Amino acid sequence: MIDIARNHVSRATSSSTQVLADGAFPGRQARDLVLALLDASADAHKLRNWTAQVHTESPDLEALEWIAQLEAAREELGDRIAAARADGSQVRLRATLQLEIEPAPARR
Numbered sequence: 001m002i003d004i005a006r007n008h009v010s011r012a013t014s015s016s017t018q019v020l021a022d023g024a025f026p027g028r029q030a031r032d033l034v035l036a037l038l039d040a041s042a043d044a045h046k047l048r049n050w051t052a053q054v055h056t057e058s059p060d061l062e063a064l065e066w067i068a069q070l071e072a073a074r075e076e077l078g079d080r081i082a083a084a085r086a087d088g089s090q091v092r093l094r095a096t097l098q099l100e101i102e103p104a105p106a107r108r
Contacts, residue, residue: 027085
């Protein structure tokens with residue numbers, strides 16, 4: 001369930017917030033949503049690392065760290081959701097994306 005009224009774009013402050021998911025979900029649906037969000041983020045960092053390797057012949061260590069953290073989160077959250085699913089619990093999921101644009105330095 002996405003509450004469109006909660007999504008906010010502020011042009012004056014150059015920031016916006018988008019609600020990606022907000023609600024209680026049965027275990028299987030929660031697992032699918034969480035894994036999709038984590039996988040999409042990991043894929044972006046894998047692409048960043050691949051690009052660095054192609055252009056500089058060196059891995060992007062920051063991207064590799066992000067990938068490791070996301071893979072650990074994927075495993076931990078998958079286990080927690082599986083446990084909730086086993087006892088029939090609902091999983092409350094709230095995921096937001098916040099974007100902030102920093103103004104470019106003034107040109108001289």
